[in-house]
Amino acid sequence: MSAQPVISHLGVTALLFEAPGDTTLETQRRIWSLAHEAETWPEVREAVPGMNNLMVTFVRPPQSPEPLAERLRKAWASVSPLPLAGRVLELPVMYGGEGGPHMADVVAHTGLRVDDIVAIHSAPVYPVYAVGSHPGYCYLGGMDPRIATPRRKTPVLKIPGGAVSIGGAQTGVSASDGPSGWNTIGSTAMRFFDIARDPPVLLQPGDSIVFKPAGVIR
Structure with missing residues (x-):
């Protein structure tokens, strides 16, 4: 039997639909398709894609959310991946230096040279899977696992907008x-x-980012 989605309550105002399996571009495209369909339903106020999930808010709290949950399950079984072909943004990045204070930690974890990390990080076209966390932040897919680096044990209290970072198997721009x-x-x-x-x-989801090295500060 194939894995089934998990649907849970977010208070009395929304449901969270979590897709089964790993986070892949095909799964994310199905999430986008499900969001487009769910937003046409009269009981739905908003459908917001996340990473491998979809938040569905109600126009008004229902007596029981189960009919909507079952509708989501059935729609998930039938939706096709949405082939959003958005813009490709080329993003100049200055690697290392004061603007890249944790480059040494990525070097230490991966065993790679700075130039290798820059080359690997700037090679892919990164699709935008979802937008969230804070306004305008893009969750990106497609990072090479060779530069995956665990999140920091102690978070930094403030990084500037435009900071390019690696967290686990993902990269992003604040x-x-x-x-x-x-x-x-x-x-x-x-x-x-x-x-x-x-x-x-x-x-927006469906757009992509290409990181273009503008230089490396050692």
Whole structure:
């Protein structure tokens, strides 16, 4: 029997749908497709994709959420991956130095040279799986496992917007100043959230990022 999704309550205002299996681009595309379908249902206020999950909020709290949960299960069994072909953003990154204070920790964990880490990190096209955590932040897929590095035991209280970091098997770019438990290896001047911009969020699921080395500070 194939694995089934897990659906749990988020208070009385929402359900969290968690897809079975690993987080892959195909699974994420099915999440996007499920979100598009669920948003057309009259009882749904909003469907927000996450990493391997979907948050569905209610127009009003139902007497029982089970009918909606069952509808999500049935829809998941029939949806096809949504082939969103978005924009590809080339992102200049200055690696190392003050803007990449944890590069040495990634070197120590992986056993790779700085130049190797930069080359491996900047090679893929990273699809945006979801947007969240803080406004404009993009959850990216596709990082090479050779540079995967555990999150920091003690989080940093504040990293600047534009910080390029590695946390476990993922990489990302901080959209604004704030705390982080990831390993910051570089920085970019690009800003992913600007309240004066329309829309304020730079990228959406289905878009992609390519990191372009602008230099390496040792």
